[in-house]
Amino acid sequence: MGVNSMTINMLEIIFQKISSPSLLLTITAIITSIILAIILDGVERKIRARIQCRMGPPILQTLYDLVKLSHKEVIVPHGASKFFTIAPKIALVMLIINFLYVPYGFKNPLGFYGDLILFIYLLVASTIALIYGGLSSGNPFSEIGCSREVSLLMANELAIALIIASIAFKTGSLSLNALLENITLTPSILLTIIALAIYAYIESVRLPFDIGEAEPEIATGYLIEYSGSLLSLALCCHIYKRYLLMTLLSIPIYVLIKNIIPVKLNIILGFSLFIAIVIVLYMLYSIITSISGRFRVIHAVNFVRASLLLPIASLILATIGL
Amino acid sequence: MVKEIIENIKGAFADYIIGIEVNKNKVYIEVEKKCLRPLVKLIKTNKQIHYVTSVGVDERPLRGGFRVYHIFTSIEEDYSIIIHTSTPQSHLTIPSIVPVTPGANWAEREIQDLLGLKFTGHPDPRKLILPDDWPPNIYPLRKDTPYNIRPPSKPTLYPFKRPRETSTLPIGPYHPLLHEPEYFELYVKGEEVVDVEYRGFHVHRGIEKLGESKLTYNQIPFIAERICGICGFTHSTCYCQAVEEAIGIDVPERARYIRSILLELERIHSHLLWIGVACHLLGFDTGFMHAWRIREPVMQLCEILTGNRKTYGANLVGGVRWDIKEKGVKKTLNVLSKIEDEFKRFIEDLMSIREVKLRLTNTGVLTKKDALKMEVVGPVLRASGVKYDVRKAHPYAAYKEVSFNVPVYSEGDNMARLIVRIDEVLESINIIRELIDKLPKGPIITEEIEIPGNRKGLSMTEAPRGENLHFIITGRDGFIYRWKVRAPTYANIPALKIMLKGCPLSDAPITIASIDPCFSCTDRVKVIDIKTKKTITVPLMRISRGKIW
Numbered sequence: 102m103g104v105n106s107m108t109i110n111m112l113e114i115i116f117q118k119i120s121s122p123s124l125l126l127t128i129t130a131i132i133t134s135i136i137l138a139i140i141l142d143g144v145e146r147k148i149r150a151r152i153q154c155r156m157g158p159p160i161l162q163t164l165y166d167l168v169k170l171s172h173k174e175v176i177v178p179h180g181a182s183k184f185f186t187i188a189p190k191i192a193l194v195m196l197i198i199n200f201l202y203v204p205y206g207f208k209n210p211l212g213f214y215g216d217l218i219l220f221i222y223l224l225v226a227s228t229i230a231l232i233y234g235g236l237s238s239g240n241p242f243s244e245i246g247c248s249r250e251v252s253l254l255m256a257n258e259l260a261i262a263l264i265i266a267s268i269a270f271k272t273g274s275l276s277l278n279a280l281l282e283n284i285t286l287t288p289s290i291l292l293t294i295i296a297l298a299i300y301a302y303i304e305s306v307r308l309p310f311d312i313g314e315a316e317p318e319i320a321t322g323y324l325i326e327y328s329g330s331l332l333s334l335a336l337c338c339h340i341y342k343r344y345l346l347m348t349l350l351s352i353p354i355y356v357l358i359k360n361i362i363p364v365k366l367n368i369i370l371g372f373s374l375f376i377a378i379v380i381v382l383y384m385l386y387s388i389i390t391s392i393s394g395r396f397r398v399i400h401a402v403n404f405v406r407a408s409l410l411l412p413i414a415s416l417i418l419a420t421i422g423l
Numbered sequence: 424m425v426k427e428i429i430e431n432i433k434g435a436f437a438d439y440i441i442g443i444e445v446n447k448n449k450v451y452i453e454v455e456k457k458c459l460r461p462l463v464k465l466i467k468t469n470k471q472i473h474y475v476t477s478v479g480v481d482e483r484p485l486r487g488g489f490r491v492y493h494i495f496t497s498i499e500e501d502y503s504i505i506i507h508t509s510t511p512q513s514h515l516t517i518p519s520i521v522p523v524t525p526g527a528n529w530a531e532r533e534i535q536d537l538l539g540l541k542f543t544g545h546p547d548p549r550k551l552i553l554p555d556d557w558p559p560n561i562y563p564l565r566k567d568t569p570y571n572i573r574p575p576s577k578p579t580l581y582p583f584k585r586p587r588e589t590s591t592l593p594i595g596p597y598h599p600l601l602h603e604p605e606y607f608e609l610y611v612k613g614e615e616v617v618d619v620e621y622r623g624f625h626v627h628r629g630i631e632k633l634g635e636s637k638l639t640y641n642q643i644p645f646i647a648e649r650i651c652g653i654c655g656f657t658h659s660t661c662y663c664q665a666v667e668e669a670i671g672i673d674v675p676e677r678a679r680y681i682r683s684i685l686l687e688l689e690r691i692h693s694h695l696l697w698i699g700v701a702c703h704l705l706g707f708d709t710g711f712m713h714a715w716r717i718r719e720p721v722m723q724l725c726e727i728l729t730g731n732r733k734t735y736g737a738n739l740v741g742g743v744r745w746d747i748k749e750k751g752v753k754k755t756l757n758v759l760s761k762i763e764d765e766f767k768r769f770i771e772d773l774m775s776i777r778e779v780k781l782r783l784t785n786t787g788v789l790t791k792k793d794a795l796k797m798e799v800v801g802p803v804l805r806a807s808g809v810k811y812d813v814r815k816a817h818p819y820a821a822y823k824e825v826s827f828n829v830p831v832y833s834e835g836d837n838m839a840r841l842i843v844r845i846d847e848v849l850e851s852i853n854i855i856r857e858l859i860d861k862l863p864k865g866p867i868i869t870e871e872i873e874i875p876g877n878r879k880g881l882s883m884t885e886a887p888r889g890e891n892l893h894f895i896i897t898g899r900d901g902f903i904y905r906w907k908v909r910a911p912t913y914a915n916i917p918a919l920k921i922m923l924k925g926c927p928l929s930d931a932p933i934t935i936a937s938i939d940p941c942f943s944c945t946d947r948v949k950v951i952d953i954k955t956k957k958t959i960t961v962p963l964m965r966i967s968r969g970k971i972w
Contacts, residue, residue, distance in 0.1 A: 153712035241592050245614075245928065308706050309778050315706070315929065320599050394778030395706025397929045398614060 123210050123368060130205035130372060135197075138344035139164050141380065145387035152391045163340065170333035178326045181238045188234025189327070189334035192227035196341040199223050203348045204277050206355060206375030207368045212278040217268070220277060221261055224304070224345060227338055228254060234335075235323025246322020249312045249398050253303070256405040260300045263412035267293050270419035277352065284356040288423050292415035294353050299408050301346040302386060306339055309396040343383070351378045425450075425502035428469055436462055447668070448817075449503045449881055456508040456517050460544075463493065463506065464523040471499045473811065474526045474798050475883070476909035478894050479534035481566045483512060485877070485904075489540055491517055493527070494881065494894065498811040501818070503881060510540070519545040526798030529917060530909075537564035552624045555581050563632060570629065570636040586610050586618050592928070596625055600704065600932045607919075607935065611928055619923045621916055634906045635898075640666055640874055643903060644738045647893070650908060651941055652733070653696060656689050657886040658908065659738040661893040664819055666740045669880025669897055670872065676821075678742035678867045683821040684755075684858050685728070685735060686884070687851040691762070692721040693887035694844045694851075697939045698773075701841060704933045705779055710769075717765045724758045727751055742868030752859055763852050770845055783838035787922040787934030790835055797918040800911050801889020802847065803938050806840040808833035813885035820884075825857045837930075837937045844939075874901045886911050888939045912941045 143160035150157025159165075177185060202209060202216040232250050235243045269275055271290060272283035284290055303310045314322045327335050355375050359366060366374065396404065429450060433440065439458035444451040454462060466472050478492040488511040496503040510517055519542035520527050531542045532551035539562040542548065553563075556576040562568060585591060585608075595606035604625040610618045630650060634643045647662040648655035660682050667674060695718035702710030722732040728751050729735035737743045747755075773779060789799070794807035804811055812829040814822040830846035832839040878897045883890055889911030898904030915938040922934050 149708075153709050154716050155712060241590060244590075245592070245611075311706070312929070319928075391709050392776070393707065394702070394710075394776055394782070395929075396778055397782055397927060399927070400778070400781055 123207055126207065126368060126372060127205065127209055127211060130203075130376075131200045133376070134200055134203070134205070134344065134348070135341075137376070137380075138340050139167070141344065141383045142340045144380075144384065145390070148384060148387040149391040152388065167333045167337060170328075170336070171330040173329040175329035175331050176326075178238050178240065181326065183237075185234050185237045185326070186331060188230045188237070189331050189338060192230040192234075192338045193334050193341070195223040195227040195230070196338055196345060199345050200341075202277055203345070204281050204352060205348075206366075206371035206373075208278050208281060212276055215275045216277050217265060217275045217280075220345075220349070221265065224342065225254070225258060225261075227342065228304075231335060231338060232323055235326070238326035240326050242319045242321075242325045243323050245319050246314060246325070249315075249319075250323060252398065252402055253310065253312065253405065256402050256409075257300060257303050260296060260405065260409055260412050261304075263409070263416050264293055264296050264300060267412060267416040267419040270416070280352045281356055284353050285360070286357055287418075289415045289418035290353065290357075292411055292418065294350070296408070296411040296415060297350050297353070299411065301350045302389070303401075303405060305343040305346050305386065307343075307386060307390045309393045310401050312396060312398050312401050315395060343386075344379070347379045347383050347386075348375075350382060351375060354378055354382075424469075424471065425497050425500050425504070428466060428472070429504070432462060432465065435465060446879070448501050449505060449668075449879075451505045451507060451879065454506060454508050456510055459493075459506070459508055460518045460520055460523060463520045466495055466504065466506075467524055470795075471497050472504070473498045473795075474524045475503075475890070475892050476894075476907070476913075477520075477527055477530035477534060478905070478907040479538040479540060479564070480896065480905045481538060481564065482509065484566055488512055489515070489538060491534060491540065492894070493520060494892065496817070496883065498809070498816055501816065503817075503883075505881065515539060516541045516543050518543050521545050524798075525796055526914070526917070529913065536562075538562050539565070549582060552627070554624075555579055563629070570632045581622060583608060583620050583622075584618075585620075588612070589617050594931075594935075600935065601940065603941075605940070609923070609928070609931060614928045616923050616926050616928055616931055619920055621919070623916070631906050631908060634903055638903075639901045640897070640903055641740055641901075643906065644740065645736060647908075648734050648736065648738070650910065651886075653693050653941065654689055654886045654888065655734050656685050656738070657884045657891055658893070658910075660686060660820065661882050661884040661891050662895070662906070662908075663738050663740050664882035664884070665880035665893045665895045666874075666897070666903075667880070668882060669878040669895060670874055672741060672869055672872060674742055675866045675869060676863045677746075677865045679821045680858055680862050681743045681745075681747055681867065682738070683825075684747065684855055685725070685737060686820065687855045687858070688721055688725055688728075690851045690887045691848050692718050692725075693939075694848045695721070695766075697844060697887075697936075698841070701933060701936060702773070702779070704936055705782055707773075707776055707779055710773055710776070710779070713769055717762055717769060720758045720762060724755060727754055739868060741870070741872050742866070744868070746867050747862070752862070755855065755859060759852050759855060763849070766848060780838070782930060782933065783836065783841055785836050785838075786926055786930040787837045787840075787937055788835050789918055789922050791833070793918070793921050794835065797921065798914055799889070799918045799938075800914045801886070801939075802840055802843040803889065803915050803918065805829065805831050806843045807835040811890075813883050813890050817883055819882065821858060824861060825854050827854050827857075837933055840937045877904070888912055888941055889915065910941065912938065916940065 140160060142163040146162060147157045147160060199220055201211050202220055204212060232247045236247045267289055272279045314324060324335055355378050432452065436454065436458050439455045441453040441455065472495050475494040475496055480490045482488055482490050488509045490507055490509040492505050492507040494503065494505050508517065517540055519531055521531060522544055528547065529551060531545055532548065534540050535542060535548060536550060536552045556578045558574050558577040561574050589610035589612050592609040592611050594600060594609060596604040606622040608620045609616050630646055634646060638646060644659040644663055648659040650658045695714050699711040699714030702714060725735065726732045728747055729737050729745050737745050789803065789807050791808040794804050794809060808831060810829055810831045815829055827850050830843050832843055874897050876897055876899050880895045883892050891911055892909040894907040895903050896905040919935060919938065923931055926934055
């Protein structure tokens, strides 16, 4: 086989992939998600405001804030290491990569075997990048915020490891796409979903778990020295992380709902249903946030430790085939 | 009891007593300075005697020398004992009473800063009030120092006592915890607070000096009301009562009732404000918003009654300026029943939030013993199990004629301080109802007042944050010679050192806030100049584009 025919072969494959409707829809879904995440943050602020009997800012306020911040001066503290300025950029890039692999209600053509691991890895790595960036600012509030965030992260990562393990047992795969096909309603899956919901909540820096920022206590903790466009990026990371966690949680719920409804969904309807689930879950989380106070560090860590029982139980159930 | 104490003093220190003067329930005992400490020790052996504050007076234009008043009051009987002693200008030392009364620590340091007296035997004679760059040997409250002095800056470093092997965490001068300038330096090991140092008084406005040098007696109520941004009316009432006592005039009954009504409205909105802020510090912003929503009708009611939401401008020496009309009475009752319902429901919801309960219980504990030792006041004292409320112990305005309970809890933690305030809001609502029911008819102000010179007046009120004291000495031509204010937060901040020790860092903000600190009340004494050498005006547009210079 000559070089020419190989090139033609490859081009053919690429052409097939590009022209496939699911890839076009994936690109649409990614762009929609990147915009929707910012709008949903505005919705969350609006919901919080309504619960607090306030008018609340316009839905697009988050976007205005981000744009405004990106025009402002960046002040790098004296003695901060180089990583301080790079960290938010790295974190954001990691999260944006994650958008590529989410199955938006249909099989994602960009997915590959093991992308579930990559997805979680990048989520955690982006948080660690932000923590490390905050730590390199040298601010004492930042240091305390980082230590709090790390102690929470350590406890919570064990939960996600267990969750992945029980998912792998049930679906026999470590790919996100496999989740779409192999999930059925069993006790272990149900427990896994609940555990995942708790994990996603804790990981999404919402009250009562925002101990690493805790504005009245440690003046926004590890974000304290960030300003201008760097702060804008760091806030973007928060927003995207929340959205990505919601999509992760939505996958099994979407599959369960799809199995219940008798109509066979085409690719567009599937996508719409998926996004609808994401929005509903996001709003549900917003309500929980606005009716809770902030935990003390030890309470938060203890809560996470206690909630580890759920994924452990689901893993045990999964191994015995339930 | 108090009479017994005075007899004891007379017996033990007969040779040192220069004179005793009695004005109604205030006993002024002038003594020689060398017996000051043993005498105060004798007074303090009695459990019901509470030290309030010390006042330094520059008496050189009158009879030479300086005079220091130590004010004690009974927490059960309506009596106050004032011990005073003088010292000539050639010997500016007075024995310190801090070894026997730890609560006098700040008051003596204040006199030292502002009048230049030295207190021998004071355990911690560091600067308290003057800023770090204030030059030595300029004492702002001396009569020969002009009120608008702006001395050259002479920067020095404040000697903080930093414990070893701890990391230093600055809270302030600007920090999202409290929206006023103050500076706490927390020394932490991991998440535990080991020690704390306080440096405040960034917002002096020289109110006392201003009142003594520029304003006449009837202008001061308006400036007194501006001492505090929340509970100003209690300050102007307290000042007016001090003057009324000094010159011996009676206030019309209706005026006393109106004062009480406004004071209680002020307490309601102040406590609601605090409950909101406490929720915010615990991360429960929904509680914050709802507490302030419930508070809003009270503010609007105040506007209907006096013309202002805050800073009512209703007090004058001899009575009040605005009468409460029939329409106002009706509106008041409506608002009260509305907020009572909403407040009760809100508290029910608040108490069901797990994080709020977890974080308030057993944090920032102040035991009864420490509370008495540090001479704390108000809800902080009552949450530590001491039943002392100025409205009951030293009734003023119309409080003698109404019946109410004084909520007391013995836990001494942040939760107890919250519940005391919650109970007080409900009590206040009932007090106002009763006052309105009994509101007598008649004039609201005594006309034709003459202010004779050299009279002393002392008045205390129960501000929302605790016992508030105004002490005045009248001067010539309707001026006040000396006007001393002791706001409640001034007495409560030193106790934070005890409350914060060993508490987790995450509970430090709520503990600091649990005394409901009001820094502008505390920082009211004299004129300071904290300007840098040059000032540049920068247009807002340039800042927003990131170019500062």
